[in-house]
Amino acid sequence: MTDNINPSHYKDGSFECIELSRLLSSDWGQAVQYCFRWQHKNGVEDLKKALWFINDAITHNVPFFAACCKRNADILEAQAIRLLSILQAENWADLGRFWLELERGTAWTVRLALAEKINEIENEGK
Template sequence: MSDSTNPDYYRQGPFECIELTRILSFDWGNAVKYCFRWQGRNGTEDLAKAVWYVKDAILHGVPLTTNEWSKAEAVALLTALAAADWGDLRDVWITMAKDTPQHVLTLLVRKIAEIENGRTKEES
């Protein structure tokens, strides 16, 4: 049965997206949400939204999690996403788990370019 509030693309990973986003700060939770669903919803548009939230987190010094007790859980879940190569974003998940925001941004921008360049080559 279809659930418009919590669609399949949020529930089909190694765990439900909400399990991770609820323990992250607002910016990082949104970045994860858009990365989690990009293949099932809006493609590179969702990755671009993730980039926006990562940039905002960097600009304002927003940490991955809002408290230390949830950081270990977040790292474990991000590692699970990396192990599953969820959304073809293994390096993004690993880098997010290492808490290196600038590198996460770089990887997302590269991923968008890779997808768009691949699409352009196929269309030519």
């Protein structure tokens, strides 16, 4: 039976996508969800949607990590970095550099890594 609410493309891998996206701010969490599933759902269109959210985050100075009380911020950030390092080590969804740059926390290099991946995929298709 197919689960349209929480499909397998969010549960495949070492952990569920929601475990990471709930630690991130809205724009960055959306970008992660699109990147997590792109190979199983809408292909490069999902990567372009992720790039849209990244551009929006950069334009509006949206931080990577979800706003929460200062006391728990370091713990949540460490959890997110641990999950990102797993994705990077596994080259999850063939986006190893994207996960690495997100782990390092530099918005412009995250954007560049994803834009270059989109260009690579589109050039392979031509």
